[in-house]
Amino acid sequence: MTGTSPATPPPPEATPAPHAAPHSATPGYTAADAARWVPEPDKRPGRTAFQRDRARVLHSAALRRLAGKTQVVTPGTHTHAWDASPRTRLTHSLECAQVGRELGAALGCDPDLVETACLAHDLGHPPFGHNGEQALNEVAAPCGGFEGNAQSLRLLARLEPKRFVPAADGRPVSVGLNLTRAALDAATKYPWPRGGHPDDPGSPKFGVYEDDRPVYAWFRAGAPPAARSFEAQVMDWSDDVAYSVHDVEDGLHAGHLDPNVLLADAERAEIFAVAAERYAPGAGEAELAAALDRLLDQEWWPHGYDGTALAQARLKDATSQLIGRFCQAAEGATRARHGAGRLTRYAAELVVPAETRLECAVLKAVADRYVIQRPDQEALRADQRVVIAELAEALLARAPDGLDPQFRSLFAAAADDTARMRAVIDQIAALTDASARSLHARLTRPPGNGWGNPG
Secondary structure, X not given: OOOOOOOOOOOOOOOOOOOOOEOOOOOOOXXXXXXXXXXXXXXXXXXXXXXXXXXXXXXXXHHHHHHHOEOOOOOOOOOOHHHOOOOEHHHHHHHHHHHHHHHHHHOOOOHHHHHHHXXXXXXXXXXXXXXXXXHHHHHOHHHOOOOHHHHHHHHHHHHOOOOEEEOOOOOEEEOOOOXXXXXXXXXOOOOOEOOOOOOOOOOOOOOEOHHHHHHHHHHOOOOOOOOOOHHHHHHHHHHHHHHHHHHHHHHHHOOOOXXXXXXXXXXXXXXXHHHHHHHOOOOOHHHHHHHHHHHHOOOOOOOOOOOOHHHHHHHHHHHHHHHHHHHHHHHHHHHHHHOOOOOOOOOOOOOOOHHXXXXXXXXXXXXXXXXXXXXXXHHHHHHHHHHHHHHHHHHXXXXXXXXXXXXXXXXXXXXXXXXXXXXXXXXXXXXXXXHHHHHHHHHHOOOOOOOOOOO
16 A cells, blocks of 8 residues: 555454454453454453553543634633633533443443543544534545544554554554554444445545555454444434534523524524535425424423523533433434344444434534524634645645654655655644644744744
């Protein structure tokens, strides 16, 4: 594979068969599920392999960096005390992990495994969220594009420094966090390469870069093509639940959303149009209206919000009620189809009732319409795209200058221009919102304006 040899770890000595004997410490999972790309001895008896996975992600620098990456509402842009701390990618990931852990446990999954997947699912997001992802994808077109989920796998399996093994020439090569097969699989929301979507080859969503195909082939051994593991499905639904509910909560806190607009016909029509286009393709206005009305009819629904302590408590209760409603619907429907017992790996499909998915989609559309589509946000997004494009141009022109030591070494070891470009993309993706702006300002500042030359 062109340009990958310096950074691709050797294959494992032996790969356990997909139907190996059950792993005694983790009921419902096999020894193959708990295997690692590079075998490791247990450091402390009594911990399961999935507990070790969770600890590795929880202590990773990549997870900590999510604290500096915007979720929806940009921190520090509002003055009200109750809006001082909107969610970041980190707090979203922690909340997603709590939702996923409990839902997974209720369905018989190993809770540490599901929590690991939820904590890891956004690790690859670049600065400025999905807007930054789109801008970086344009920059990265010559080296295979950029996708946040594929970048998450790259971080877990290669970039996050934790375990190294010797390459054929004796040089140390990173295998990332060296998570178990089941953990890497559970964290993979889109189990196909670029252009490999089973129903839409033109889809921009994919879960693995060409560079990372060896480890991908290892942890997907025995899995049905393009099928997600049960734990990955739980992670995905927990992500949907967490961000649909919490983005609306943050919008209310920030004063961007007046609950009364959800009763106005013109506003509702706009919400339903967004939902049908982006979150529930093919859904009709009548069924979307019914979904919204089901939520508005709940006695706990927040029909007003003035920022008082009582209003905050009522909103928090509504948030809790919504999460419980969405998770219990999925748990009940899944149990109705598959019965009692442990549901793990590829033994079952998560069942989410259509009505529940529509309710979730309507909440996403509400946040989209009143938070993401605000005029000031579009101006901000345009500026963010300029920052990403100019930062990439400056780094590519100067590299390896401007790269952090980790990415400078990857750049130096790369076999060709494609691999060198990927090292630069890795550097940009690792930045927080603030560090991206800071590095952009430093690299694009005119000479004589802080570079030690007379101005």
